[in-house]
Amino acid sequence: MEPFDPAELPELLKLYYRRLFPYAQYYRWLNYGGVVKNYFQHREFSFTLKDDIYIRYQSFNNQSDLEKEMQKMNPYKIDIGAVYSHRPNQHNTVKLGAFQAQEKELVFDIDMTDYDDVRRCCSSADICSKCWTLMTMAIRIIDRALKEDFGFKHRLWVYSGRRGVHCWVCDESVRKLSSAVRSGIVEYLSLVKGGQDVKKKVHLSENVHPFVRKSISIIKKYFEGYALVGQDILENKESWDKILALVPETMHNDLQQNFQKHHSSLQRWEYLKKAASQCPSNIKNEKCGPWLEWEIMLQYCFPRLDINVSKGINHLLKSPFSVHPKTGRISVPIDLQKVDQFDPFAVPTISSICHELDAIFTSEAEKEENQAESDIKHRTRDYKKTSLAPYVKVFEQFLENLDKSRKGELLKKSGTMRETKMNYTKMNSLPCLPAYWKY
Amino acid sequence: MQGTSSTARTLHGRSLPLLVHVLKSVENLGVSYVKGTELYQSKLEAEIRRLKFSYRESLEDEYEPRRKDHISHFILRLAYCQSEDLRRWFIQQEMDLLRFRFSILPKDKIQSFLQDSHLHFEAISEEEKNLREQEIIASSTSLGGPKLELEYVYKIPFADALDLFRGRKVYLENGFAYVPLKDIVAIILNEFRAKLSKALALTARSLPAVQSDERLQPLLNHLSHSYIGQDYSIQGNAGKISLDQIDSLSTKSFPPCMRQLHKALRENHHLRHGGRMQYGLFLKGIGLTLEQALQFWKQEFIKGKMDPDKFDKGYSYNIRHSFGKEGKRTDYTPFSCLKIILTNPPSQGDYHGCPFRHSDPELLKQKLQSYKITPGGISQILDLVKGTHYQVACQKYFEMTHNVDDCGFSLNHPNQFFVESQRVLNGGKDIKKESIPPETPQPKQSAQKTKNASSALASLNSSLEMDMEGLEDYFSE
Numbered sequence: 001m002e003p004f005d006p007a008e009l010p011e012l013l014k015l016y017y018r019r020l021f022p023y024a025q026y027y028r029w030l031n032y033g034g035v036v037k038n039y040f041q042h043r044e045f046s047f048t049l050k051d052d053i054y055i056r057y058q059s060f061n062n063q064s065d066l067e068k069e070m071q072k073m074n075p076y077k078i079d080i081g082a083v084y085s086h087r088p089n090q091h092n093t094v095k096l097g098a099f100q101a102q103e104k105e106l107v108f109d110i111d112m113t114d115y116d117d118v119r120r121c122c123s124s125a126d127i128c129s130k131c132w133t134l135m136t137m138a139i140r141i142i143d144r145a146l147k148e149d150f151g152f153k154h155r156l157w158v159y160s161g162r163r164g165v166h167c168w169v170c171d172e173s174v175r176k177l178s179s180a181v182r183s184g185i186v187e188y189l190s191l192v193k194g195g196q197d198v199k200k201k202v203h204l205s206e207n208v209h210p211f212v213r214k215s216i217s218i219i220k221k222y223f224e225g226y227a228l229v230g231q232d233i234l235e236n237k238e239s240w241d242k243i244l245a246l247v248p249e250t251m252h253n254d255l256q257q258n259f260q261k262h263h264s265s266l267q268r269w270e271y272l273k274k275a276a277s278q279c280p281s282n283i284k285n286e287k288c289g290p291w292l293e294w295e296i297m298l299q300y301c302f303p304r305l306d307i308n309v310s311k312g313i314n315h316l317l318k319s320p321f322s323v324h325p326k327t328g329r330i331s332v333p334i335d336l337q338k339v340d341q342f343d344p345f346a347v348p349t350i351s352s353i354c355h356e357l358d359a360i361f362t363s364e365a366e367k368e369e370n371q372a373e374s375d376i377k378h379r380t381r382d383y384k385k386t387s388l389a390p391y392v393k394v395f396e397q398f399l400e401n402l403d404k405s406r407k408g409e410l411l412k413k414s415g416t417m418r419e420t421k422m423n424y425t426k427m428n429s430l431p432c433l434p435a436y437w438k439y
Numbered sequence: 440m441q442g443t444s445s446t447a448r449t450l451h452g453r454s455l456p457l458l459v460h461v462l463k464s465v466e467n468l469g470v471s472y473v474k475g476t477e478l479y480q481s482k483l484e485a486e487i488r489r490l491k492f493s494y495r496e497s498l499e500d501e502y503e504p505r506r507k508d509h510i511s512h513f514i515l516r517l518a519y520c521q522s523e524d525l526r527r528w529f530i531q532q533e534m535d536l537l538r539f540r541f542s543i544l545p546k547d548k549i550q551s552f553l554q555d556s557h558l559h560f561e562a563i564s565e566e567e568k569n570l571r572e573q574e575i576i577a578s579s580t581s582l583g584g585p586k587l588e589l590e591y592v593y594k595i596p597f598a599d600a601l602d603l604f605r606g607r608k609v610y611l612e613n614g615f616a617y618v619p620l621k622d623i624v625a626i627i628l629n630e631f632r633a634k635l636s637k638a639l640a641l642t643a644r645s646l647p648a649v650q651s652d653e654r655l656q657p658l659l660n661h662l663s664h665s666y667i668g669q670d671y672s673i674q675g676n677a678g679k680i681s682l683d684q685i686d687s688l689s690t691k692s693f694p695p696c697m698r699q700l701h702k703a704l705r706e707n708h709h710l711r712h713g714g715r716m717q718y719g720l721f722l723k724g725i726g727l728t729l730e731q732a733l734q735f736w737k738q739e740f741i742k743g744k745m746d747p748d749k750f751d752k753g754y755s756y757n758i759r760h761s762f763g764k765e766g767k768r769t770d771y772t773p774f775s776c777l778k779i780i781l782t783n784p785p786s787q788g789d790y791h792g793c794p795f796r797h798s799d800p801e802l803l804k805q806k807l808q809s810y811k812i813t814p815g816g817i818s819q820i821l822d823l824v825k826g827t828h829y830q831v832a833c834q835k836y837f838e839m840t841h842n843v844d845d846c847g848f849s850l851n852h853p854n855q856f857f858v859e860s861q862r863v864l865n866g867g868k869d870i871k872k873e874s875i876p877p878e879t880p881q882p883k884q885s886a887q888k889t890k891n892a893s894s895a896l897a898s899l900n901s902s903l904e905m906d907m908e909g910l911e912d913y914f915s916e
Binding site for chain 1: 574577578580597598601604605606607610611612613614615
């Protein structure tokens, strides 16, 4: 892969926005079938330009308008915001208080930095193949819940470009959810609680909710490979002391002694499991069973969400197919069917795909006489010739599903909607409870 | 509001006060008994039945009362939307009432209630329940053990069960929450509270428009302050108290608010306007005649070095006014507890108000200690005060000072306290008539106009200058 040099961004972005950015698909997504008038036109975008110039409340009339502006401004970063009551680029002309964010996709941001207390290989913005499994587990756990528990159908997972993943839930009803419900969803999905000052961050009650049980099943599939081998969390005293901090003190001596006797994290974990599930007779209120084992697994592997990203309807999040200015990587959709094989280091960078394009272009231009002509002819298909192609394909599959759903909804809605009004003449058939609170 | 004219016209003094009465009963019982227990339920049911409040399954002949119930509710919204305190009280009582009514609803009627309230709740079938039995039991903390067959389980859109799913207290599947009956009540109550709260805020905003309607103005201004029930203005006991009994009565039978007013009057030989109104009307209620009152106040004020002429010119007019002998000649009624608690809070130098409401807890404690209340009793009282149950705290004071376990009444009025106290002390007989001849000749009492409950709506705060006569005629049938 071509090495990425941030200094080259202005030139690279110029080419990217002219030849590679998938405008048609992008517009197809945010337009949502054109069912709601001005839905695209009332959408806020924000651009970060060269030298960190940040402009909000950008909005566009249509796909062609979007293209022109992006090519003109050459943004380093693009964020997507909410659909507002008015065109965001005219928000200053709106009466005070009338300009409101109305709808937005439900979004999640999972960041590797939030796991620094439990990963030994990297810290802060660094990632490696060993800790990337955390993202794999996160995607599996969260996606299962969004799909099976909440019934959300249109979920787009995207690589953020550096150290995490984003999820965009695009169902029609979901875009209308209130801030309170969004917060509630994040709460439902949260298990790891506490900051630096809290040692033990997961506490399970005796009643284990199906969500927790199913999440543990997923973690179990990866735990040995990720935690015991890759992270080697029981490798030595320094590392196993951290685990001991999560179990009752009365167990420490026994565990320390036995850990010395064993030779690998695997063996030590087996011992810990056995010890943890035995009934500790000297500790009151301690449950007998796998709870302790599960709490450790969850603290090391369960997803950590940033509630602030998800709860605000007007929150801006990095756009898919945006470029990460530090790594050069494109924010590409992740194929859920192949989530275990996803490799963040194989994701194309802007320099690599521009380079690929250059190579093709040069060879084709030799065949064409008019450069401008070949420009236009190939523009819409250029990305297909680069490593970006398979990712656009994933995106297109996602769009297909949205389309299908939309058609299904329209058919359903054409049935009549009934509205019952409170009618005093019908009161003698009502049950005795007061209905006045409806009003 | 729809149809205000027909609403007001068909309004008996009965239905509005009735609902307030019910709500007050709900409040009192809610404090005295643990809500939801059998004892609470049976007491509440008895109370509601006593008030003839329609609450059961609707029948043809219950149409009118239930319609009035609805109308009353809307009018009460107008009255109670006006302050945060009033709103909170109203919402709390309505919620408790709704919870109770829901609890007595037969199981087969629950479904139709849910449907009718546009709540998308469906009870799921046995097979559906069985498929998910483990998951539902594992999710719901309210279910004790595997007894799912006996429970109704409702399938509702997850967003309608926010408080349940956010804490993972319910099983979610494909966008639906599977909610056992016990938890459904919590959801309905939350919906109710949210809607009523919003409605009250909306009502408050539209109040200026409604208030400009002359027919409703007086009603609204006084409804939330009006005491519903006996107003102690009927002076069947006039002349039965002699002035030299008052000192001993004040420690034995006066509620703390009047006890402290009397003490302040004796010590300072003076009371400010608020204190004179509250205490003066109370004395009228326990049986002082106008002549006795004039003598009582004059004697005391003169001790404070007041000029007798000044008294005659200034204060005596006001006393006569409060007896209905001057000006509009409205016979003012003694203040109810609610009125004392909610209006005209005392400032520095005032002694009126309700000690449980207006006294600093430390000072209240000292006061109760000086009254020789036991430490246990004092702490119970202070707890009640902390929970804003001022009248129940006063009832507790009654119980402690009269050495009874249960005062046997729901306190609403200082004069009620006095009457009940006398009843206990005299073994159920009426107030003992002292054989001391009256100091001044008692003129024959002019026949009091018999007032029914609707006149309670006409009880005026002397600082309010409203002509109520038209309104009384309006309500009498």
